[in-house]
Amino acid sequence: MTEGNFVDYVKVHVSSGNGGKGSTHLHREKYVAKGGPDGGDGGRGGHVIVRGNKNLWTLLGFKFKRHFKAGHGEHGSKNRSTGGDGEDVYMEVPLGTVVKDVETEEILFEITEDGQERIVLAGGMGGRGNWHFKTPTNQTPRYAQPGIxxxxxxxILELKVLADVGLVGFPNAGKSTLLSVLTSAKPKIADYEFTTLKPNLGIVQYRDFQSFVIADIPGIIEGAAEGKGLGHYFLRHIERNAMLLFLIPADSKDIGKEYAILLDELRRYNPELMDKDRMVAISKSDMLDNELRTEMKAILDVTLKSVPYMFISSVAQQGLQELKDRLWMLLND
Known part of the structure:
Protein backbone atom coordinates (compact mmCIF):
# COMPACT_ATOMS: atom_id res chain seq x y z
CA MET A 1 0.00 0.00 0.00
CA THR A 2 1.45 3.38 -0.95
CA GLU A 3 1.78 6.07 1.68
CA GLY A 4 -0.83 8.27 -0.01
CA ASN A 5 -3.41 5.52 0.23
CA PHE A 6 -3.11 5.21 3.98
CA VAL A 7 -5.95 7.37 5.30
CA ASP A 8 -6.44 7.22 9.07
CA TYR A 9 -8.56 10.32 9.81
CA VAL A 10 -11.69 11.55 8.03
CA LYS A 11 -14.81 13.60 8.75
CA VAL A 12 -18.12 12.40 7.34
CA HIS A 13 -21.73 13.66 7.34
CA VAL A 14 -24.47 11.09 7.98
CA SER A 15 -28.26 11.36 7.76
CA SER A 16 -30.82 8.78 8.89
CA GLY A 17 -34.15 8.35 7.10
CA ASN A 18 -37.51 9.92 7.99
CA GLY A 19 -40.26 7.68 9.31
CA GLY A 20 -43.25 7.15 7.01
CA LYS A 21 -46.65 8.75 7.70
CA GLY A 22 -49.47 6.78 9.23
CA SER A 23 -52.51 6.37 6.94
CA THR A 24 -55.93 7.97 7.56
CA HIS A 25 -57.72 5.49 5.29
CA LEU A 26 -61.32 4.45 6.05
CA HIS A 27 -62.36 0.93 5.06
CA ARG A 28 -64.70 0.82 2.07
CA GLU A 29 -65.96 -2.14 0.05
CA LYS A 30 -69.16 -3.41 -1.48
CA TYR A 31 -71.92 -3.98 1.09
CA VAL A 32 -69.74 -2.36 3.80
CA ALA A 33 -70.67 1.28 3.72
CA LYS A 34 -68.85 2.35 6.87
CA GLY A 35 -66.13 -0.12 7.69
CA GLY A 36 -64.24 2.18 10.03
CA PRO A 37 -60.58 3.22 10.10
CA ASP A 38 -57.96 0.82 8.69
CA GLY A 39 -55.01 3.06 7.97
CA GLY A 40 -51.66 1.31 8.48
CA ASP A 41 -48.52 2.52 10.22
CA GLY A 42 -45.63 4.18 8.45
CA GLY A 43 -42.34 2.32 8.11
CA ARG A 44 -39.28 3.40 10.10
CA GLY A 45 -36.56 5.43 8.48
CA GLY A 46 -33.29 3.76 7.53
CA HIS A 47 -30.44 3.54 10.06
CA VAL A 48 -26.83 4.56 9.46
CA ILE A 49 -24.74 1.58 10.57
CA VAL A 50 -20.98 1.25 11.03
CA ARG A 51 -19.66 -2.27 10.39
CA GLY A 52 -16.19 -3.72 10.94
CA ASN A 53 -14.41 -5.37 8.01
CA LYS A 54 -11.18 -7.29 8.64
CA ASN A 55 -10.21 -7.01 4.96
CA LEU A 56 -9.83 -3.23 5.16
CA TRP A 57 -6.62 -1.61 6.41
CA THR A 58 -7.36 2.07 5.83
CA LEU A 59 -10.17 4.65 5.63
CA LEU A 60 -9.29 5.38 2.00
CA GLY A 61 -12.89 4.79 0.78
CA PHE A 62 -14.11 7.73 2.86
CA LYS A 63 -11.68 10.05 1.13
CA PHE A 64 -13.94 10.09 -1.91
CA LYS A 65 -17.38 9.63 -0.31
CA ARG A 66 -18.09 11.61 2.82
CA HIS A 67 -21.90 11.87 2.80
CA PHE A 68 -24.10 8.94 3.77
CA LYS A 69 -27.90 9.16 3.69
CA ALA A 70 -30.29 6.36 4.63
CA GLY A 71 -33.64 5.81 2.90
CA HIS A 72 -36.99 7.16 4.12
CA GLY A 73 -39.71 4.88 5.46
CA GLU A 74 -42.76 4.32 3.26
CA HIS A 75 -46.19 5.62 4.26
CA GLY A 76 -48.85 3.31 5.68
CA SER A 77 -51.77 2.26 3.49
CA LYS A 78 -55.22 0.68 3.69
CA ASN A 79 -56.07 -2.65 5.32
CA ARG A 80 -53.69 -1.77 8.16
CA SER A 81 -50.72 -2.29 5.84
CA THR A 82 -47.50 -1.05 7.34
CA GLY A 83 -45.17 0.87 5.07
CA GLY A 84 -41.79 -0.60 4.22
CA ASP A 85 -38.75 0.39 6.30
CA GLY A 86 -36.25 2.78 4.79
CA GLU A 87 -33.06 1.26 3.41
CA ASP A 88 -30.24 1.13 5.94
CA VAL A 89 -26.86 2.45 4.83
CA TYR A 90 -23.70 0.63 5.94
CA MET A 91 -20.28 2.19 6.43
CA GLU A 92 -17.57 -0.48 6.22
CA VAL A 93 -14.53 0.41 8.35
CA PRO A 94 -11.26 -1.37 9.24
CA LEU A 95 -10.82 -2.88 12.68
CA GLY A 96 -9.46 -0.38 15.16
CA THR A 97 -11.69 2.49 14.00
CA VAL A 98 -12.87 4.97 16.63
CA VAL A 99 -16.07 6.92 15.90
CA LYS A 100 -16.37 10.40 17.46
CA ASP A 101 -18.95 13.18 17.47
CA VAL A 102 -17.45 16.25 15.76
CA GLU A 103 -19.39 18.74 17.89
CA THR A 104 -18.67 17.27 21.33
CA GLU A 105 -15.50 15.27 20.43
CA GLU A 106 -17.04 12.46 22.49
CA ILE A 107 -15.99 8.91 21.60
CA LEU A 108 -19.21 7.15 20.60
CA PHE A 109 -17.77 3.65 20.17
CA GLU A 110 -14.90 1.61 18.74
CA ILE A 111 -14.98 -1.16 16.14
CA THR A 112 -12.58 -3.97 17.01
CA GLU A 113 -14.20 -7.15 15.62
CA ASP A 114 -15.00 -8.36 12.13
CA GLY A 115 -18.71 -8.03 11.41
CA GLN A 116 -19.34 -5.91 14.51
CA GLU A 117 -22.21 -3.50 13.81
CA ARG A 118 -23.21 -0.33 15.64
CA ILE A 119 -26.09 1.99 14.75
CA VAL A 120 -24.50 5.42 14.68
CA LEU A 121 -27.74 7.22 13.77
CA ALA A 122 -31.18 5.62 14.12
CA GLY A 123 -33.93 6.25 11.57
CA GLY A 124 -37.10 8.07 12.58
CA MET A 125 -40.06 6.00 13.83
CA GLY A 126 -43.00 5.56 11.50
CA GLY A 127 -46.27 7.30 12.43
CA ARG A 128 -49.22 5.23 13.66
CA GLY A 129 -52.23 4.81 11.39
CA ASN A 130 -55.70 6.08 12.29
CA TRP A 131 -57.01 2.66 13.41
CA HIS A 132 -54.90 3.06 16.58
CA PHE A 133 -56.97 6.09 17.57
CA LYS A 134 -60.43 4.54 17.31
CA THR A 135 -62.41 4.95 20.55
CA PRO A 136 -66.04 4.34 21.56
CA THR A 137 -66.69 8.06 21.21
CA ASN A 138 -64.63 8.58 18.04
CA GLN A 139 -65.07 5.56 15.81
CA THR A 140 -63.87 7.21 12.60
CA PRO A 141 -60.74 9.20 13.44
CA ARG A 142 -59.59 11.08 10.38
CA TYR A 143 -56.09 11.73 11.60
CA ALA A 144 -52.86 9.76 11.99
CA GLN A 145 -49.35 10.40 13.22
CA PRO A 146 -46.73 11.83 10.90
CA GLY A 147 -43.42 9.99 10.86
CA ILE A 148 -40.54 11.24 12.99
CA ILE A 156 -14.91 11.74 12.91
CA LEU A 157 -13.57 8.34 11.90
CA GLU A 158 -10.15 7.77 13.40
CA LEU A 159 -8.14 4.64 12.73
CA LYS A 160 -5.78 3.21 15.33
CA VAL A 161 -3.66 0.54 13.69
CA LEU A 162 -4.09 -2.98 15.07
CA ALA A 163 -0.70 -4.69 15.10
CA ASP A 164 1.17 -7.12 17.31
CA VAL A 165 4.42 -5.14 17.44
CA GLY A 166 4.83 -1.38 17.14
CA LEU A 167 8.21 0.05 16.13
CA VAL A 168 9.04 3.11 18.21
CA GLY A 169 12.02 5.40 17.71
CA PHE A 170 13.33 8.78 16.72
CA PRO A 171 13.27 9.82 13.04
CA ASN A 172 15.86 8.06 10.89
CA ALA A 173 16.46 5.28 13.43
CA GLY A 174 16.11 2.56 10.78
CA LYS A 175 12.53 1.45 11.47
CA SER A 176 11.47 1.37 7.82
CA THR A 177 14.61 -0.54 6.85
CA LEU A 178 13.95 -3.13 9.56
CA LEU A 179 10.34 -3.50 8.41
CA SER A 180 11.48 -4.03 4.82
CA VAL A 181 13.85 -6.87 5.73
CA LEU A 182 11.53 -8.61 8.22
CA THR A 183 8.45 -8.46 5.97
CA SER A 184 7.42 -8.05 2.35
CA ALA A 185 6.39 -4.43 2.97
CA LYS A 186 8.03 -1.77 0.78
CA PRO A 187 8.10 1.40 2.89
CA LYS A 188 9.78 4.55 1.64
CA ILE A 189 13.42 4.57 2.82
CA ALA A 190 15.72 7.59 2.63
CA ASP A 191 18.52 9.23 4.61
CA TYR A 192 16.52 12.10 6.10
CA GLU A 193 14.16 12.58 9.01
CA PHE A 194 10.41 11.95 8.72
CA THR A 195 10.76 9.84 5.59
CA THR A 196 7.80 7.90 7.00
CA LEU A 197 4.70 10.08 7.35
CA LYS A 198 2.11 7.32 7.71
CA PRO A 199 2.23 3.97 9.53
CA ASN A 200 3.34 1.00 7.45
CA LEU A 201 2.20 -2.53 8.21
CA GLY A 202 4.01 -5.75 7.40
CA ILE A 203 3.46 -9.44 8.17
CA VAL A 204 6.46 -11.28 9.61
CA GLN A 205 6.58 -14.92 8.48
CA TYR A 206 7.69 -17.02 11.43
CA ARG A 207 8.42 -20.73 11.90
CA ASP A 208 5.83 -23.41 11.10
CA PHE A 209 3.78 -21.05 8.89
CA GLN A 210 2.99 -18.78 11.83
CA SER A 211 3.08 -15.00 11.53
CA PHE A 212 2.60 -11.73 13.36
CA VAL A 213 1.99 -8.13 12.28
CA ILE A 214 4.53 -5.36 12.81
CA ALA A 215 3.81 -1.63 12.37
CA ASP A 216 6.38 1.03 11.46
CA ILE A 217 5.19 4.16 13.28
CA PRO A 218 6.49 7.59 12.09
CA GLY A 219 9.37 8.85 14.20
CA ILE A 220 8.80 10.43 17.60
CA ILE A 221 10.45 13.71 18.58
CA GLU A 222 10.70 15.29 22.02
CA GLY A 223 7.43 17.12 22.72
CA ALA A 224 5.33 14.79 20.55
CA ALA A 225 2.84 14.28 23.40
CA GLU A 226 2.01 18.01 23.12
CA GLY A 227 1.57 17.72 19.36
CA LYS A 228 5.06 18.65 18.14
CA GLY A 229 6.24 17.06 14.91
CA LEU A 230 3.49 14.70 13.81
CA GLY A 231 2.19 14.68 17.40
CA HIS A 232 -1.02 12.82 18.08
CA TYR A 233 -1.40 11.81 14.43
CA PHE A 234 0.89 8.84 15.01
CA LEU A 235 1.00 8.36 18.80
CA ARG A 236 -2.59 7.05 18.72
CA HIS A 237 -1.46 4.11 16.56
CA ILE A 238 0.82 2.88 19.34
CA GLU A 239 -2.17 2.39 21.68
CA ARG A 240 -3.33 -0.70 19.76
CA ASN A 241 -0.04 -2.57 19.57
CA ALA A 242 0.33 -5.64 21.79
CA MET A 243 3.98 -4.79 22.50
CA LEU A 244 6.49 -2.08 21.64
CA LEU A 245 9.92 -2.50 20.06
CA PHE A 246 12.12 0.54 20.68
CA LEU A 247 14.68 0.99 17.90
CA ILE A 248 17.75 3.07 18.76
CA PRO A 249 20.80 3.31 16.44
CA ALA A 250 24.17 2.20 17.73
CA ASP A 251 25.76 5.57 16.79
CA SER A 252 23.41 7.42 19.15
CA LYS A 253 25.18 9.78 21.58
CA ASP A 254 23.33 8.34 24.58
CA ILE A 255 21.15 5.25 24.04
CA GLY A 256 19.80 5.29 27.61
CA LYS A 257 18.77 8.95 27.32
CA GLU A 258 17.04 8.37 23.97
CA TYR A 259 15.10 5.45 25.41
CA ALA A 260 14.08 7.55 28.44
CA ILE A 261 12.84 10.40 26.20
CA LEU A 262 10.81 8.02 24.03
CA LEU A 263 9.32 6.34 27.09
CA ASP A 264 8.45 9.70 28.66
CA GLU A 265 6.63 10.88 25.52
CA LEU A 266 4.50 7.71 25.54
CA ARG A 267 3.80 8.08 29.27
CA ARG A 268 2.70 11.71 28.88
CA TYR A 269 0.46 10.84 25.95
CA ASN A 270 -1.19 7.85 27.63
CA PRO A 271 0.08 6.37 30.94
CA GLU A 272 -1.56 3.04 30.07
CA LEU A 273 1.13 2.51 27.42
CA MET A 274 3.54 1.80 30.27
CA ASP A 275 1.73 -1.50 30.86
CA LYS A 276 2.73 -2.90 27.46
CA ASP A 277 5.65 -5.30 27.03
CA ARG A 278 8.77 -3.51 25.80
CA MET A 279 12.00 -4.47 24.15
CA VAL A 280 14.95 -2.44 22.84
CA ALA A 281 16.82 -3.22 19.62
CA ILE A 282 20.13 -1.47 18.96
CA SER A 283 20.13 -0.99 15.18
CA LYS A 284 23.09 -0.40 12.84
CA SER A 285 25.22 -2.51 15.20
CA ASP A 286 27.36 -3.80 12.31
CA MET A 287 29.47 -0.67 12.88
CA LEU A 288 30.46 -1.89 16.36
CA ASP A 289 33.53 -4.02 17.03
CA ASN A 290 33.61 -6.52 19.89
CA GLU A 291 35.27 -4.09 22.30
CA LEU A 292 32.69 -1.34 21.71
CA ARG A 293 29.84 -3.81 22.00
CA THR A 294 31.14 -5.10 25.35
CA GLU A 295 31.46 -1.55 26.69
CA MET A 296 27.95 -0.70 25.48
CA LYS A 297 26.48 -3.81 27.10
CA ALA A 298 27.90 -2.81 30.47
CA ILE A 299 26.24 0.61 30.18
CA LEU A 300 22.90 -0.74 28.86
CA ASP A 301 22.64 -3.30 31.68
CA VAL A 302 22.49 -0.33 34.07
CA THR A 303 20.47 2.22 32.06
CA LEU A 304 17.83 -0.14 30.63
CA LYS A 305 17.55 -2.12 33.87
CA SER A 306 15.18 -5.07 33.38
CA VAL A 307 14.12 -4.19 29.80
CA PRO A 308 15.38 -6.86 27.35
CA TYR A 309 17.64 -5.60 24.56
CA MET A 310 19.70 -6.98 21.69
CA PHE A 311 21.98 -5.83 18.88
CA ILE A 312 20.81 -6.07 15.27
CA SER A 313 21.72 -4.86 11.81
CA SER A 314 19.10 -4.71 9.07
CA VAL A 315 21.64 -4.04 6.30
CA ALA A 316 24.09 -6.77 7.39
CA GLN A 317 21.22 -9.15 8.31
CA GLN A 318 22.61 -9.66 11.81
CA GLY A 319 20.46 -10.85 14.72
CA LEU A 320 17.20 -10.79 12.77
CA GLN A 321 16.16 -14.40 13.37
CA GLU A 322 16.96 -14.02 17.07
CA LEU A 323 14.86 -10.83 17.07
CA LYS A 324 11.90 -12.72 15.59
CA ASP A 325 12.30 -15.43 18.23
CA ARG A 326 12.39 -12.90 21.07
CA LEU A 327 9.36 -11.01 19.74
CA TRP A 328 7.38 -14.21 19.26
CA MET A 329 8.23 -15.33 22.80
CA LEU A 330 7.11 -11.99 24.27
CA LEU A 331 3.88 -11.99 22.23
CA ASN A 332 2.99 -15.50 23.35
CA ASP A 333 4.27 -15.38 26.89
Missing part, protein backbone atom coordinates in the same frame (compact mmCIF):
# COMPACT_ATOMS: atom_id res chain seq x y z
CA UNK A 149 -37.87 12.99 10.98
CA UNK A 150 -34.42 11.47 10.68
CA UNK A 151 -31.30 12.93 12.26
CA UNK A 152 -28.09 14.41 10.88
CA UNK A 153 -24.65 14.36 12.42
CA UNK A 154 -21.01 15.04 11.58
CA UNK A 155 -18.64 12.27 12.63
Missing amino acids: EGLEKDL
